[in-house]
Amino acid sequence: MQGYILNITKAKNEDLIVTILTQKRIYTLYRFFGARHSTINLGYKIDFEIEYQLGYLPKLRNITHFGYSWLKEMQKNLTWQQFIKLYYNHLKDLEEVESFYMELLDKIAKKLTKQNPYRAIIEGYVELLEHEGRLHTEPYCFVCETHVEDPALARAFLPAHTVCIGQESFSKSKLSYLYSYKDAQFFDDEEIQRLWQILLQGL
Numbered sequence: 694m695q696g697y698i699l700n701i702t703k704a705k706n707e708d709l710i711v712t713i714l715t716q717k718r719i720y721t722l723y724r725f726f727g728a729r730h731s732t733i734n735l736g737y738k739i740d741f742e743i744e745y746q747l748g749y750l751p752k753l754r755n756i757t758h759f760g761y762s763w764l765k766e767m768q769k770n771l772t773w774q775q776f777i778k779l780y781y782n783h784l785k786d787l788e789e790v791e792s793f794y795m796e797l798l799d800k801i802a803k804k805l806t807k808q809n810p811y812r813a814i815i816e817g818y819v820e821l822l823e824h825e826g827r828l829h830t831e832p833y834c835f836v837c838e839t840h841v842e843d844p845a846l847a848r849a850f851l852p853a854h855t856v857c858i859g860q861e862s863f864s865k866s867k868l869s870y871l872y873s874y875k876d877a878q879f880f881d882d883e884e885i886q887r888l889w890q891i892l893l894q895g896l
């Protein structure tokens with residue numbers, strides 16, 4: 694089975710508890726410490742097997758890591774891991790998931806080969822918002838419920854007036870292009886950083 698490592702917590706004796714997102718489910722598995730075991734890390738895509746044992750957490754076995762060419766690029770890897778942590782928080786209470794969530798990670802991971810990580814993730818995040826019916830394209834401020842031209846964005850990219858949330862605004866047309874085409878090319882790097890900071894507040 695294939696999946697992404699969304700979370701790793703330490704158990705006793707350097708053993709690990711590993712949360713993995715697959716096409717259909719999220720698994721929480723036990724990984725025994727072993728010197729000859731390959732290292733695993735947050736955000737890795739792996740192939741693995743599950744060994745079930747009555748009364749215990751199932752075990753994570755026979756791991757193969759699918760390496761991405763960008764994994765050695767520090768900035769890309771760290772940005773990816775930041776997003777993976779948010780993804781985990783977003784999905785952690787679920788057991789069954791739609792295949793959308795793993796496919797979205799596949800898509801973003803592939804884009805990271807060539808693209809700036811912040812741009813790739815922001816574009817992916819807009820897909821997530823749209824998929825979950827949370828992409829607000831209507832020109833209304835969620836605070837005062839009146840029309841807003843160039844909106845500032847709150848958590849989950851909720852539109853608002855700059856005065857209503859005390860944040861700078863974004864161009865309506867650039868947002869509209871991003872929302873329609875899942876393409877952030879018209880934002881400059883400063884705007885991308887502002888969008889990224891909003892994304893970091895939580896998915």
Ligand SMILES: [Zn+2]
Pocket residue numbers: 834835836837838839853854857
């Ligand atoms: Zn307002």
